[in-house]
Amino acid sequence: MSNIANDLQNLSINGNNAQPQQQSRRSYVPPHIRTRPQQDQQPHYQNQYDSAPAGNNYGGNGGYGRFNDNRGYNNNGNGFGYGNRRSNGPRNGGYGNNNRGYNNRGGYQKTGLGRFVDGKHVPAQRNESLEKELFGEADDPKFQSSGINFDNYDEIPVEATGDGVPEPITTFTAPPLEPLLLENVQLARFTKPTPVQKYSIPIVALGRDLMACAQTGSGKTGGFLFPILSQSFINGPSPVPQATSQFSRRKAYPTALVLAPTRELVSQIYDEAKKFTYRSWVHPTVAYGGSDINAQIREIERGCDLLVATPGRLNDLLERGKISLANIKYLVLDEADRMLDMGFEPQIRHIVQECDMPDVENRQTLLFSATFPKDIQMLASDFLKDYIFLSVGKVGSTSENITQKVLLVEDDEKKSVLLDILTAEENGLTLIFVETKRMADLLSNFLITQDFPATSIHGDRSQHERERALEYFRSGKAPILVATAVAARGLDIPNVTHVINYDLPSDIDDYVHRIGRTGRAGNVGVATAFFNRGNKNVVKDLVEILSEANQEVPSFLTSIARESSGRGGARGGARGGRSASTRDFRRGGNQGGYGNQGGSFGGYGNQGGSFGGYANQGGSFGGYGNSRGGQGYSSYGNQSSSNASWW
Numbered sequence: 001m002s003n004i005a006n007d008l009q010n011l012s013i014n015g016n017n018a019q020p021q022q023q024s025r026r027s028y029v030p031p032h033i034r035t036r037p038q039q040d041q042q043p044h045y046q047n048q049y050d051s052a053p054a055g056n057n058y059g060g061n062g063g064y065g066r067f068n069d070n071r072g073y074n075n076n077g078n079g080f081g082y083g084n085r086r087s088n089g090p091r092n093g094g095y096g097n098n099n100r101g102y103n104n105r106g107g108y109q110k111t112g113l114g115r116f117v118d119g120k121h122v123p124a125q126r127n128e129s130l131e132k133e134l135f136g137e138a139d140d141p142k143f144q145s146s147g148i149n150f151d152n153y154d155e156i157p158v159e160a161t162g163d164g165v166p167e168p169i170t171t172f173t174a175p176p177l178e179p180l181l182l183e184n185v186q187l188a189r190f191t192k193p194t195p196v197q198k199y200s201i202p203i204v205a206l207g208r209d210l211m212a213c214a215q216t217g218s219g220k221t222g223g224f225l226f227p228i229l230s231q232s233f234i235n236g237p238s239p240v241p242q243a244t245s246q247f248s249r250r251k252a253y254p255t256a257l258v259l260a261p262t263r264e265l266v267s268q269i270y271d272e273a274k275k276f277t278y279r280s281w282v283h284p285t286v287a288y289g290g291s292d293i294n295a296q297i298r299e300i301e302r303g304c305d306l307l308v309a310t311p312g313r314l315n316d317l318l319e320r321g322k323i324s325l326a327n328i329k330y331l332v333l334d335e336a337d338r339m340l341d342m343g344f345e346p347q348i349r350h351i352v353q354e355c356d357m358p359d360v361e362n363r364q365t366l367l368f369s370a371t372f373p374k375d376i377q378m379l380a381s382d383f384l385k386d387y388i389f390l391s392v393g394k395v396g397s398t399s400e401n402i403t404q405k406v407l408l409v410e411d412d413e414k415k416s417v418l419l420d421i422l423t424a425e426e427n428g429l430t431l432i433f434v435e436t437k438r439m440a441d442l443l444s445n446f447l448i449t450q451d452f453p454a455t456s457i458h459g460d461r462s463q464h465e466r467e468r469a470l471e472y473f474r475s476g477k478a479p480i481l482v483a484t485a486v487a488a489r490g491l492d493i494p495n496v497t498h499v500i501n502y503d504l505p506s507d508i509d510d511y512v513h514r515i516g517r518t519g520r521a522g523n524v525g526v527a528t529a530f531f532n533r534g535n536k537n538v539v540k541d542l543v544e545i546l547s548e549a550n551q552e553v554p555s556f557l558t559s560i561a562r563e564s565s566g567r568g569g570a571r572g573g574a575r576g577g578r579s580a581s582t583r584d585f586r587r588g589g590n591q592g593g594y595g596n597q598g599g600s601f602g603g604y605g606n607q608g609g610s611f612g613g614y615a616n617q618g619g620s621f622g623g624y625g626n627s628r629g630g631q632g633y634s635s636y637g638n639q640s641s642s643n644a645s646w647w
């Protein structure tokens, strides 16, 4: 075995054993804390545990934004934060004393934070090294740069439905964007908005709720970050409720909450948030499971205006009283269809409806995804008020920047076909999706023994191993990553040139998200799927997806699709078929389909009743209501929660 293969084998599976001793003894440091410049960490640590230094010691620290503000800590007179609390010193400030909430709280400022003074946003000084860290330099391969087809996004038809849809913007300008946000967008080298951004910016500025569906890799993250940050920079922080106890003083009151399904995705959104909040008063924070909660709590206590979190970890923080949602103005569900399917829906409902978040009328709710099955759209209406539905291209469609190939490969031939493909690969990163965690391990080990530099990511690996696998993949040290569905959504890794569906997923929407890891930001990519009769359940949808994106549909696929619909048994799109979920469900003209949807939902719960069965069950909206509360729905829930464990 080659050296690199040896190396990678050590890294690949259960890498703990293979770790050099020295490294394994080091305690785990979450990635968002790892990259913090040294000068940042030191004062904070002291500040938190030692007795507080005099306020003005900090005042001189250029670049620390609010420290220089006489109205901030210094003015409150009590020195800083926690040290002070411990020593029971007089604690002035407190919450609600002024409108700058967090300024009174911590004692620590991250480099580059600005202030909001007398109704005006005062950005912090520029900081060259931080800028370089956040935005890189032109052509830096670590950062995704837009590809040759970026301008083609303009040709994708956009449909915005709902009352009073505002005109989209066509360029990034201030106004309507707040000037600092515009500067940060320029630092990120974004020259013009993608379609979803063109619409979301004025929609959010108008105070409207939004359900936005746009193709993978077409800038949805900016689609929610830009308008929320722009509005926040303009409006400043909300006053923080008066503290009722010593403990509640340490609670964070974020203005914006972004929820996403995986740890890696929240981490990535947080990195984006760091770029676009650069020099602003908005302090982004991240919280996700699998890493030290106390470190996250300390971060949160330093200030948390925009929180990016996975639902499980957020619930934990809410239970511990570390976060209050009472000040939330903006709630975002990224990958919203996943967040509202039965794996996550109870947790989301708890966070949104059973804690202290303002109700739907008193917050703005933004849902984003590349896919929005109709049943999920219906469920989502519970969380939205008079919203605008935005679809860029056909809902759930794939980007034409991805060349899709489907090969007929029997299970026992998969390994050898895969080796052929990988041998022919020249450069770029290859992401291989399998259905089970076990298979992810087996296949990555197999590839390593064949001298292919591979690693794997799945839910049974520790957070440390998951992050290391991604890091090795991103950097090209292990240009082959074998993954379960945990890597299917949202991840934005530059230079992924090939996605291989070694095992096809059973839900076509998962296919859409998986192949969307390539062909992003106007770049091109290839997606290859291994198909055999075991995948009949997705054949119809697959044919539809390929045709919609002007891809070649192999003849074997058409005939298997014909066979399947002839028998009436195999139908893709477990939740109503693609044709039933391609637009705003509120739009009339297909009430019948709506009824059918209800039926099919129940059918799905029953795990694959025949098409005839669906038709019989459907036909009324009441059917949907019944299935939601009844057998069908809970079966569906089980299915999805098991999803969470197999990814």
Ligand SMILES: Nc1ncnc2c1ncn2[C@@H]1O[C@H](COP(=O)(O)OP(=O)(O)OP(=O)(O)O)[C@@H](O)[C@H]1O
Residues within 6 Å of the ligand: 144, 145, 146, 189, 190, 191, 192, 193, 194, 197, 214, 215, 216, 217, 218, 219, 220, 221, 222, 369, 370, 489, 490, 491, 492, 516, 517, 520, 521
């Ligand atoms: N206006 C823009 N100009 C250039 N690049 C952009 C622009 N907006 C976003 N990008 C880049 O496009 C890439 C994809 O964006 P993003 O991750 O937001 O896609 P997405 O639509 O959320 O995809 P997914 O559905 O997979 O989550 C990112 O690298 C992002 O930096």
